[in-house]
Amino acid sequence: MRRKRAVPNTIAVLVSLVVIFPVYWMFATALKEPGRILSATPEFLPWPLSLENFRTALTHGPFLHYVRNSLLVSVSTVLIALIVALGASIALARFRFLGRRAFLVGLVLVQMVPGSAMVIPLYLMLRSVGAIDFVPGLIVTYMTFVLPFTIWTLRGFVAGIPLELEEAAMVDGCGRFGAFWHIQLPLLAPGIVATSIFAFISAWDDYLFAYVFLKSQNNYTLPVWLVSFQTSDGIDNGATIAASAIFSLPVLIVFLLIQRRLVGGMTAGAVKG
Known part of the structure; x- marks a missing residue:
């Protein structure tokens, strides 16, 4: 039973990640320092966090x-x-x-x-x-x-x-x-x-x-x-x-x-x- 659910569950997780990623990227980018937003190297984790953009x-x-x-x-x-x-x-x-x-x-x-x-x-x-x-x-x-x-x-x-x-x-x-x-x-x-x-x-x-x-x-x-x-x-x-x-x-x-x-x-x- 678990094997039958493994494939649809895996597909559901992958689809969810694809859908959620743009939302995560928006919030992660908003929390970066202003000078790092247009960096040529992608930064998936916004560290150190900055609230300057929100201000x-x-x-x-x-x-x-x-x-x-x-x-x-x-x-x-x-x-x-x-x-x-x-x-x-x-x-x-x-x-x-x-x-x-x-x-x-x-x-x-x-x-x-x-x-x-x-x-x-x-x-x-x-x-x-x-x-x-x-x-x-x-x-x-x-x-x-x-x-x-x-x-x-x-x-x-x-x-x-x-x-x-x-x-x-x-x-x-x-x-x-x-x-x-x-x-x-x-x-x-x-x-x-x-x-x-x-x-x-x-x-x-x-x-x-x-x-x-x-x-x-x-x-x-x-x-x-x-x-x-x-x-x-x-x-x-x-x-x-x-x-x-x-x-x-x-x-x-x-x-x-x-x-x-x-x-x-x-x-x-x-x-x-």
Whole structure:
């Protein structure tokens, strides 16, 4: 039995090392002294350790202000997407109405459209309503890409919950909302976690729409802040790598904390319904 597992385990370890190595190299490079970053000889262990690159990154512009903007945009996108997607997924899974199949096909087709192809149409739409350089306008933009995936995934979870559970709760005295709150919502937790992380990462990592739609530095998010290390005098490689490491930390920490729920939610939502 152990011999049968040896080969797939070895392959899994090798793939994991290949995937993890760029992340390790980023943090290792950020901890090197600024003069050693462009060394011709690779140094896999950053010794002696230096925090100079992190100090430069954190003092470059109003860092905490950009963090606040990114958190505001990302968290708002997640909350609004979940509220809308929960209602839409329940309607698609529990009710039969005219145009339901066409709507489901539309959800799939929308996810196939590359985001870069939507920059000009979205820019014109936001400009027509005066939402350029307006943080809520950026949140609405992210919603157009997050909602289809969120609705589709949660619909699979709702369809996998037996209708008899809700009917039994309503017979016992729960109303429609009570059955949702006490029965459906706890069972939807893995799907909510999976879609929340997807929505958060989509909003947190985006650079293209934030750069195009936000004009004033006061509204910049962290991805736009990262580009500010490139100036006419050159690129501060150490500070840029340190800023990238700081930028990636929240996503890495959240993913490590809930990775089991995330993987379980993605796979369960893919096969149900």
